[in-house]
Amino acid sequence: MIQSETLELLEWPRLCQHLATFAGTKLGAMAAGDLQIPDTLEQTLVLLAQTQEVYELENQGLTTLSFDGIHDIGDSLERADLHGILSAEELLAIATTLSGARQLRRTIDDHPQLSVLNRLVGDLRTYPEIEQEIHRCIDDRAQVADRASTRLGEIRQRQRTVRDQIYQKLQSILQRHSNAVQEQLITKRSDRFVIPVKSPQKDAIPGIVHDSSMSGATLYVEPHSVVELNNKARVLLREEKAEEEAILRALTAKITEVVEDLERLLAIVTILDLATARARYSYWLNANPPTFINRGEEGQTITLRQLRHPLLIWQQQHEDGTAVVPIDLIVQPQIKVVAITGPNTGGKTVTLKTLGLGVLMAKVGLFIPAKVPVELPWFDFVLADIGDEQSLEQSLSTFSGHIRRISRILGSCTPDSLVLLDEVGAGTDPTEGSALAIALLHHLADCSQLTIATTHYGELKALKYEDDRFENASVEFDEASLQPTYRLLWGIPGRSNALTIARRLGLKSEIVDQAANLVAPTGNQDVDRVIAGLESQRKQQETKAQEAGQLLGETERLYREVADKAQSLKERERQLQQSQERAVAEAIAVAKQEIAQVIRRLQQGNVTGQDANQATQDLQGIAEKHLPSRQQKAAKPKPGFRPKAGDRVRIPQIGQTGEVLAVGEGDMEVTVRFGLMKMTIGITEIESLDGQKVELPPKKPASTQTTKVSPAAEAATEKVATQAPIVRTSRNNLDIRGARVADAEMELEQAIGQQIPLGGALWIVHGKGTGKLRQGVQEFLKQHPQISHYELAPQNEGGSGVTIAYLK
Structure with a gap:
């Protein structure tokens, strides 16, 4: 009883209606509109896993679940189980539902990582043979087709023959007695073909009168010459109906044999539709999956940051509502009761409803509209007393209504319950009401998991300092604008703003001053001053936190600038080094030309060969001294990340x-x-994180055999070594993971066109997956005129998930 009352108070049916709009079938919409709350954590975890897998499937660009062709065939299955005969429309709906369920299972089978969904559809039977038989016997207009049976085809052929004979005779009569007929028309009355005859000319066409017009000016006459043919047509019509009924009965019998499997199919499809609706609604809310914690363990804090009310989000998006103000709910493990104070219309009740709906959403497998991490315990019951239950019919005052509902809450409360109380103890004498509220909250601290209560009683603010299971919170109020900000502040109780508001709204100063003097003896002004001081300190801390955040952002920006400049300097250093190497290589080439001239002079003159050998050795020493690349090859590499x-x-x-x-x-x-x-x-x-690349171990040489290289080959090798190698950069790297083959071909064509002026190679990242995208990419490259050849990348560059295409 109290649980259903709580759902109404939290407006849970409205949220279910919103969820139903994301369903793909009538069955899913009905199930979403009457969503059942799970009784155990295990059931909730299964629902969340289903939602998570559909969410990942549809929002990572893999595919979507389609529910096309699926109908609510529950009534048809029930009638078939009672040996009734299903109509052609019902049988056709069963056939399309079987096809739709088979497509759903095929989609899920293509993604083996969806373990929960694959287990769900693992034993799903879709009976393709029954579907084919129904489509053979019933056409797309839901009519029994001629091909359904040989006898039905023969009967309909005879019907067409008799109908043609009737039309020939009636057309002949219409032509011969054109003056006697109202119009050149052949129609039917009581399944018999007739013609319209003018009443004064009825004797011109002898026959049986079956009907007349409203005015009586036209008679619908069956001429005697077609009576026998009409009789044959009626007999054939009865034979046709009997044969159609036999065909439908036979098809229904096939359905009756597998009713249990089809009912299970319908249940599985509904579960999938609900999971899809939950995933799509969660995505629309920009929500995140919850994690259930055990508050009995150390450090297990309820964490709901930037929590938003789902109904207010809907109102903002679809009904031009105001922007939703998120709240932070951080409840430490030892806290059992939170007392929220503050002015009226400040958002206290909305806070209760937001938390209650968030807990219920998590229980049914929905994500919660809050920032990660979303951590909360699994509450077995959510029990709420929100609003005014004054009733004239039952002679209940506001106080009486609250007490009766609270009594029902206490009767259902368990150690794992969440209790939400709005204006606890209100509606009676303030002294007795506050005393009753204190006693009630102490009782709930002993018997419930967590209680959130809103109040105006100042006495409840002191409970935090007497019992460490209690916590204070308040809704912020802007005294300058006299408007609530709807922000929830933790650790600071709210203070009364009644006198301030009254003075700002123009109430006479002497009245407000007299009220302040009356309040003073109670000490409330001192408490308010303390609270005001705490609020001032909080605002100062928030300002400092904002300044620190800005400083951190500026520091990060400067760090990025310094890092970019360092990278630029490294690149400049590399370019200078390459330039120096080219200069040295050019100098060595000039020196080689000069030594060639020396050798020619040696051959022509008296200079000794010892002098030439000495010159050659000097030249090699210069090369070893001035080529940095050779020094680097000799140096031992530093260990990498x-x-x-x-x-x-x-x-x-x-x-x-x-x-x-x-x-x-x-x-x-x-x-x-x-x-x-x-x-x-x-x-x-x-x-x-500091930018170090992974350094692979050096590859072992293919052979240790020493090979003598000719001077010409050595020169060619040295020339190739000075050319720039093909390096993988952002300009020659194309990532097409998740794309369809047709879309990938367009991206490939564009990338190859951009790469042609640069030459070299193109790294194509297509991922491993099923291999279909890789096959499509390689078929495209095989036929492209600008590609000389292609190959899979080395294992350290992606292996079978990357293809390297070499341009001509």
């Missing part, structure tokens, strides 16, 4: 930072998690 499980790394290609989960065999691949996603990539595609 090697990732291991648990390290934080950066993935430059997608601009993400993630955590290494595992390093693959051969240390050539790593599995990285960032956010909700996991992916396996080449080890060279990551770097450390």
